[in-house]
Amino acid sequence: MADDYVRYIERTREYYLAEGYNNPYQWAHFEDIPFTPLTKSLRECRVGLVTTSDIAVRSATGERERVEAQTQVGGVYSIPFDTPAERLFSRNEFYDRYETNLNDVNAYCPVTRLREFATEGRIGSLPPRFHGVYTAYSNRLIMERDAPEVLRRCREDKVDAVILTPI
Amino acid sequence: MSLVARHLEANGIPTVIFGVARDIVEYAGVPRFVFTDFPLGNPCGKPFDAAMQRAILETGFDLLEHATGPGVTVTTPFVWSEDDSWKKKVFTKERPFMEGEVLERWEKAKERYRRQKREGNV
Incomplete structure (x- = not known):
């Protein structure tokens, strides 16, 4: 059924209340939604990619990078678009580990698929890098610091449109 | 996002x-x-x-x-x-979303945010 999708806001509120957390997360909510129409064909567009799926790069020797504790909260990072997909992996731990896995980066950060579409001409081109945003635990931090930084980098990359993927 | x-x-x-x-x-x-x-x-x-x-x-x-x-x-x-049963199990006792080390890392990350906020760094 298409309309029986999981209501995460309700479900997580109930779950954490039962776990003894009585301070439910305030999900971002806006009435007004911005809109910018695409003014040319995607075949002529440079298409950017931004993800919150916490992507890291394995070292060239194939050794899995040690998971370092982050020293800051949130923050923006960039990774070369031509990094081989098999060297990319996600450090995210907030996925449904009972049902699925993060073994294929293209299931949440579709670098290979986008490269295919660029080669075939379905999209004009890709920028030299894609961007990631770490979890910030704060809507204010995202709006005041991280979102403007993503915009700055996307402008530097001269992209015409952006694809965004959470986990 | x-x-x-x-x-x-x-x-x-x-x-x-x-x-x-x-x-x-x-x-x-x-x-x-x-x-x-x-x-x-x-x-x-x-x-x-x-x-x-x-x-x-x-x-x-x-x-x-x-x-x-x-x-x-x-x-x-x-x-x-x-x-469709996976949908009913998300965030339930049967399938705790986080536990063990994952839960600890999440708690630590939240604490790091609170500390930086107290110190006026974020």
């Missing part, structure tokens, strides 16, 4: 989000949203199913090219499994 999309869009860059947590994304209010009714982790299709991943991206391309106003959700036709 939704906040980043909104910021790009408000500053002249068209965006499309691919996601599985429909209520969270729609509650935030985003310009274009491609929803696939899958578990958290695979918003762009099943692992190693390139054909499905392409079809989902193509849905987003189509939306980018044809949307005439904000707040549009397009649902892809894919189903995770014949049996």
